Amino acid sequence: MSNDSTKTKEQWLQQLTPEQYRITREHGTEPAFSGKYHNCKTPGIYQCICCGARLFSSETKYDSGSGWPSFWQPLEKMNILEKKDASLGMTRTEVLCAKCQAHLGHVFEDGPNPTGLRYCINSASLKLVEKKK
Numbered sequence: 001m002s003n004d005s006t007k008t009k010e011q012w013l014q015q016l017t018p019e020q021y022r023i024t025r026e027h028g029t030e031p032a033f034s035g036k037y038h039n040c041k042t043p044g045i046y047q048c049i050c051c052g053a054r055l056f057s058s059e060t061k062y063d064s065g066s067g068w069p070s071f072w073q074p075l076e077k078m079n080i081l082e083k084k085d086a087s088l089g090m091t092r093t094e095v096l097c098a099k100c101q102a103h104l105g106h107v108f109e110d111g112p113n114p115t116g117l118r119y120c121i122n123s124a125s126l127k128l129v130e131k132k133k
Helices: 009-016 018-026
Strands: 045-046 052-059 080-085 092-097 103-108 120-121 126-130
Touching: 009 018, 018 103, 052 120, 080 103
Parallel strands: none
Antiparallel strands: 045 052, 045 126, 080 092, 092 103, 103 120
């Protein structure tokens, strides 16, 4: 997949579903407990749906009870950007793909040890590449 963050809307819509586009390119979210990975236990690596960047490992995924896939750390910190998000009348930290600037979700400081972080990520922004047996 391309990592070109300057694609037009039409180019993105050729690659992504309307829901994936709304979430990754328009900073949307999916309803809690609706995403295909929120309850997934399959071992593997979660990649950015837009560019294929390796973002999270199933080894750091946990059930936060929030309804979204949650991870206590990214696979490689350099593949993630964090940005202040003051939308919806609250201040949060938005998580973006560093390679293509796709909106992934948000990170909160209420996660488990060892990091204390909860990367709360939209399933629609991810593609799971299953671990080979």
